[in-house]
Amino acid sequence: MSAPIRRRGRFAAWTGDLALGIRLAVGGGRASGTAIVRLLLGTVGVGVAVTVLLFAASADHAISERSTRQLAGVAVTAPIPGATPLSMRDDSTYFRGEYISVRYVHANGPASPVPPGLDRVPAPGETVLSPALAELLRSDAGTLLRPRFPGSVTGTMGQAGLANPGDLRAYVGADASLLGKQVYAFGGSASPDGLDPSLLALLMIGIVTLLAPVFVFVATSARIAGAERDRRLAALRLVGSDLPQVRRIAAAESLVTAAAGLVLGTVAFLALRQLAPSVQVRQGGLFVSDVTPPWPLVVVIVLAVPALSVLSTLLALRGTAIEPLGVVRRTKPVRRRLWWRLVPVLAGVAVLCTLTVRDSSRLTTIAVVGGVTCLLVGVPALLPWLLERAVSRLSGGRPAFQLAVRRLQLDSGTPARVVAGLAVVLAGAIALQSLLTGQAREFDPGRLPQRSTTQVEVDTDPAVAGAVTAALAQLPGVDALHLTQLVELHGPDPSQSPGVQVADCATWRELAGLQDCRDGAVYVDRRAPASVHSGQSYPVGYYDEVVRPLGTWTVPDLTPVTLPGDSRYAGSSGLMVTPAAMAGLDLSRVWATGSLQIGSRGPDFAEATRNVLAPFAWHASVFIPDPVRLSSSQRAYLAIRAGLLAASVFTLLLAGVSLLVLGLEQVRERRRTIAMLAATGVPVRVLARSVVWQNAIPLLLGIVTAVAAGIGVGALGARLTRASFTIDWLAVGVLSGAAAALVLLVTMVTLPSLRGAARLASMRTE
Numbered sequence: 001m002s003a004p005i006r007r008r009g010r011f012a013a014w015t016g017d018l019a020l021g022i023r024l025a026v027g028g029g030r031a032s033g034t035a036i037v038r039l040l041l042g043t044v045g046v047g048v049a050v051t052v053l054l055f056a057a058s059a060d061h062a063i064s065e066r067s068t069r070q071l072a073g074v075a076v077t078a079p080i081p082g083a084t085p086l087s088m089r090d091d092s093t094y095f096r097g098e099y100i101s102v103r104y105v106h107a108n109g110p111a112s113p114v115p116p117g118l119d120r121v122p123a124p125g126e127t128v129l130s131p132a133l134a135e136l137l138r139s140d141a142g143t144l145l146r147p148r149f150p151g152s153v154t155g156t157m158g159q160a161g162l163a164n165p166g167d168l169r170a171y172v173g174a175d176a177s178l179l180g181k182q183v184y185a186f187g188g189s190a191s192p193d194g195l196d197p198s199l200l201a202l203l204m205i206g207i208v209t210l211l212a213p214v215f216v217f218v219a220t221s222a223r224i225a226g227a228e229r230d231r232r233l234a235a236l237r238l239v240g241s242d243l244p245q246v247r248r249i250a251a252a253e254s255l256v257t258a259a260a261g262l263v264l265g266t267v268a269f270l271a272l273r274q275l276a277p278s279v280q281v282r283q284g285g286l287f288v289s290d291v292t293p294p295w296p297l298v299v300v301i302v303l304a305v306p307a308l309s310v311l312s313t314l315l316a317l318r319g320t321a322i323e324p325l326g327v328v329r330r331t332k333p334v335r336r337r338l339w340w341r342l343v344p345v346l347a348g349v350a351v352l353c354t355l356t357v358r359d360s361s362r363l364t365t366i367a368v369v370g371g372v373t374c375l376l377v378g379v380p381a382l383l384p385w386l387l388e389r390a391v392s393r394l395s396g397g398r399p400a401f402q403l404a405v406r407r408l409q410l411d412s413g414t415p416a417r418v419v420a421g422l423a424v425v426l427a428g429a430i431a432l433q434s435l436l437t438g439q440a441r442e443f444d445p446g447r448l449p450q451r452s453t454t455q456v457e458v459d460t461d462p463a464v465a466g467a468v469t470a471a472l473a474q475l476p477g478v479d480a481l482h483l484t485q486l487v488e489l490h491g492p493d494p495s496q497s498p499g500v501q502v503a504d505c506a507t508w509r510e511l512a513g514l515q516d517c518r519d520g521a522v523y524v525d526r527r528a529p530a531s532v533h534s535g536q537s538y539p540v541g542y543y544d545e546v547v548r549p550l551g552t553w554t555v556p557d558l559t560p561v562t563l564p565g566d567s568r569y570a571g572s573s574g575l576m577v578t579p580a581a582m583a584g585l586d587l588s589r590v591w592a593t594g595s596l597q598i599g600s601r602g603p604d605f606a607e608a609t610r611n612v613l614a615p616f617a618w619h620a621s622v623f624i625p626d627p628v629r630l631s632s633s634q635r636a637y638l639a640i641r642a643g644l645l646a647a648s649v650f651t652l653l654l655a656g657v658s659l660l661v662l663g664l665e666q667v668r669e670r671r672r673t674i675a676m677l678a679a680t681g682v683p684v685r686v687l688a689r690s691v692v693w694q695n696a697i698p699l700l701l702g703i704v705t706a707v708a709a710g711i712g713v714g715a716l717g718a719r720l721t722r723a724s725f726t727i728d729w730l731a732v733g734v735l736s737g738a739a740a741a742l743v744l745l746v747t748m749v750t751l752p753s754l755r756g757a758a759r760l761a762s763m764r765t766e
Helices: 003-026 029-072 131-138 140-144 197-221 226-238 243-278 295-318 339-354 362-391 399-410 413-443 462-473 505-512 605-612 614-619 632-669 671-679 684-721 729-757 761-765
Strands: 086-095 098-107 126-129 152-156 169-173 181-183 455-460 484-489 499-502 522-525 537-544 546-554 558-561 575-577 592-597 620-623
Touching: 003 243, 029 197, 029 243, 029 295, 029 632, 086 605, 086 620, 126 131, 131 140, 131 152, 140 605, 197 295, 197 362, 197 413, 197 632, 197 684, 226 243, 243 295, 339 362, 339 684, 362 399, 362 413, 362 684, 399 684, 413 632, 413 684, 413 729, 455 462, 462 592, 462 605, 462 614, 484 546, 499 575, 605 614, 605 620, 614 620, 632 729, 671 684, 671 729, 684 729
Parallel strands: 098 169, 126 152, 522 558
Antiparallel strands: 086 098, 086 181, 126 169, 455 592, 455 620, 484 499, 484 537, 484 592, 522 575, 537 546
16 A cells, blocks of 8 residues: 555544544433533533633733833823923822822824823813713712813723723813923833842742642543543444554543633633623723733643643553453552652752742743742642552541542542642642732731821912912811922932922911011921031922922021921921022922811811812812822732732632532442442442542642642742741631632532432433
8 A cells, every 4th residue: 555545544544533532522322411411511620721721811911901001191201303292280189089180281282292092182171081980970979079070071081091991080171371291292111120029939929829720620620531431442442443543532532622611711701801890909990802812822722721631631541451341440550659749849849949039030930930830730749649548558437438448449549639629729829828928028018097088288389379278268177278388409419309398487387386487587497307507509499290490599597496296397308498588589380288187077078178179270189198108019019919819719719610520520420339339228328428538538638738838839939039938827727728618518519419329220321
């Protein structure tokens, strides 16, 4: 026979084997119902894992899209030749704790840049709102907010100008009198500093610990109904199939389950991602389009899931001798070997012990991911060996315990696989908890205090300062407003720019108790550090969207004073300057700031205060100062912690669903044995207790292994992140208890199917 004919014959044989495997997977004849149930269970197991993988693959795209939109709104103030600038002033307000960004804009020409998300620059008197803010204003709850947006609403912003669907944002058109920065374009670049290396290592370890169980569940789902499959393959051997044909048929069966799981997982992903706008995490929800996995990762998932299913099936067949008259697996199994199960564990320890995270290079990231993956993969690899050794010498006890031990002695692999995925989840959760506890000492700000509802800060244009003070004085229960102007002294060190407050004597008498105040004098608090000295000259400036120069000021003689205990002066430099002392500088454009103490504790009194200043538009604003200012690393830590905890919920959901699928499959696969035991007089309650023992013994070993692995990953991760290593034993106990409760709950759910399997009809159908 020629070579082409032999190749066509081989191709036809392979195609026929794969087609036969597909027909066996979907069933036919008398066993069609059983095959459909088997296919359904495997599809659900793989489908849930695929859904989680698609969401995980979308995470980076979602963060990137949000960051891109935030950067798109950054104003570029560097002059661009030929460009007509846009005058813009950033302002903000709050409504019942919600931050609202308000930008006043004025186009200086037809070529002025248009903010992202807008079709054009709003004309004076026009307002463009974000969809969330427009909806809030239309609602009954927004009645109190409407006075702050009196202009005509001419449109809503597009997605390009919003960080998230719940973004509260407005662009308000202003006239040519607007004092603001000159914007030549929109669009900023990402910070080159990147993430702190220790936080990056924490993020990588967290992602791996959350995704590793997903692949374990995919591999476990591919081995559902393994005993039935072996019997079918033995029958094929009886009719003349050789071992390569048997393996191809088994691979085709796994491919059907994997393909069905891919379809189910994709449909579930497309349906669940519609809920993204309503899921609130830090910094709001996400647009549906944000939750889109990049195509390269989709291709990887589409290829990896079937490959993992087929590989898992072929590895299961590797230790099984399928002969025409039966399967060797049904006899006494060969004792498992330990050496190759220790390989991933030792490899993971070796990699993580030799790494440092001084830099966030791609190679280091890959090594961290590989090391943690090896350690976590060691958990399901070691568990069957540990279970086999643990039950090999057990004997005696009550009938239910004896049945369970005998079952585990005959087949320790299947019960170990049932709890292996959960053990990996538990190990990852313990490792993450240990790492977060260690990092918390450096980055966790603790419980953030609530914003004060009785004290607000008022900023006002000096041109309307008198009118603002008079308007606020009309509010009942509000103390008198005392305004000061803040200027900065710029010395040779750019990082040292002490702020100096300027106010008239009437204000200093109220704020600092300077009863002998004299216009032209400069007072200094004796307790303040001496950062400014008499006779020194400083360039003086003030901040109004940008730093604006005022001139040079020579510090006159300082008059030391001792402030009373109830003084409300809080300047950092300790200087209290009267206007005549800065007679040579034009302070008419320096904004004035003052604190307002609210006597009323009504929930909406702060909103009423803001509404009083609404007619002043950008000339006055009210804000509540942040009680704690978080660093960028602290904000990143809080975001990572929130993201990992949210992802843990998905993984725990996956563990529960997979356990239920595997538990039901175990009962279904052993229904003939269960029916025969019931027919010989074994009570159903004894069989139920036996099922509980069959899950409880592997679970106990799984918890011990997971705790050891989790603590090991946590210790090595702490060394990588240079954080202190702390074992939160309470958290370990709670997580272990939750895992045990989940297994017992799933076992209880499978008991009704156990009673159904104990009927005599189960024997007849076989």
